[in-house]
Amino acid sequence: MQSSITNPKDVAAGPAGQQDVVIAINNAIAARIGQQKFHIWFRHSTQIMVTDECIKVSVPNLFALRWIEGRFSSHIRQAASSVLGGDRQITFVIDAGLTPPQAGLGTTIQRLSERKRTESRLSSGSAATQAKPSQAARLTLDNFVVSRGNQLAYTAARAVIDEPKGPFNPLFIHGGYGLGKTHLLQGICNAVQKIRPCTRWQYMSAEDFVNQFVLALKTKKLEAFRNRIRQLELLAIDDIHFLAGKPSTQEEFLHTFNAIDLAGRQIVLVSDAHPTMISQFSDKLASRFISGMVVKITPPDFAARCRICRQYADAVKAHVPEQVINYIAEHLKDNVRQLEGAMLKLIAFSSLQGKKVDTEMAHEVAAEHLARTDPIVHISDIESAVAAYFGVTSSEMHSPRKDKTVTLARHFSMYLARKHTSMSSSELGRFMGGKNHATVLLACRKIEQLISRNSQLSWHGPAGNKVSTARLVLAHLEEAVAS
Ligand code: ADP
Ligand code: MG
16 A cells, blocks of 8 residues: 655655555555555545654644544554554545545445535634644744843743643733734744644634634624534634624634633733723723733833844845944834844845945835835825725815715825825825814824824724724734835
């Protein structure tokens, strides 16, 4: 019989003789379940890998996972122990690259493969995450710079990585835009994958959770969705504040949370605000979140900013003098994304102009990132960013129309224009279609209020109804304006 190992990386990673061991296990499985079933369910559809702690069985989709796990796991276990001696844990992983079980060998199989197709569509998020963790969670802790502002979060993350039944459940990390929350969360997943490769983990954004939940509802596949999520040993959800104002998803998530927590498994959540500060978040959910470990990330200090810049330059093999790094780190203090943006620009400038990176260049780049009255940001840049985001046109923003989406877009435009251009409020008022300066100031104050409360905003965007928080909207717009 042929070995089902097809992934050269696994062969290379495994001990010598791994291939023979796998062939022997496959033979033993075939002997137990019969050639026909083996042919249908194993020959091309599974890939067995033996590690020190477990037997990892990769299967092509959720349907095959359920079927093979449900019917054959004891056969796999016994076959493995007959070859290896001792009992090892069997872990199933979805690898979308494998061939699905053969269909057409009778009506039962055909019917089943119909189901399989619909189920695998639902599970594709998880399949992708499990099979290619490097794509879904590409950031690792190897290049995460630890400083006072993120030390506690980092230590808690390490505890989650090191202990499967760690003391913090959930671990809830919150902090401002661009401070490394996503980096840390993906870093946890990648480290777990490396240290305990058999762990069933999933990294997903809260938006993915909402979308998958809604799809499951629509296609009447709620059970499959629940089973898939609730069997995870580590669930990592990014930007959980996205659930604000979505009571039914919050309710669903509460049950998910309870199920995973009850099973003694780990949940890590990331948000832009403390659980109790997320508006339109159910009290029940918030109190569950604060029952674990809540840690805040604050901006990096000067030394950490220098290390981040140095690391960035080294990663792209660019020569950036110490003085330049110090200058950038001294002037750009708000967040890491901004630092990285400046370094990127600096390095791009120098290579485009064929000049070495020098302090003069650094002054230019930093000034661009810093300036409140930035000559490079023009009102038209702001308007086009805002218009694209909210799905309205500039002329709608200049018109007297008062519907929610247009008003929100107009107010954000005014706020950003006051912040980033040198236009006075009277000039801006005239530009926005004959409005006076008091109207502009009022609009700015309104946005400031929304931001300070991080209120929930809803509007009708280009892709339908949208809901987000004020700070998140601002972050998106700022980024669009700066790029
Ligand atoms: P957030 O999710 O908090 O908005 P991200 O995790 O997306 O922020 O971080 C923004 C960028 O800054 C990413 O490219 C990330 O790799 C980088 N970054 C953030 N914090 C750190 C850190 N402590 N060390 C190294 N890089 C960092
Ligand atoms: Mg993020």
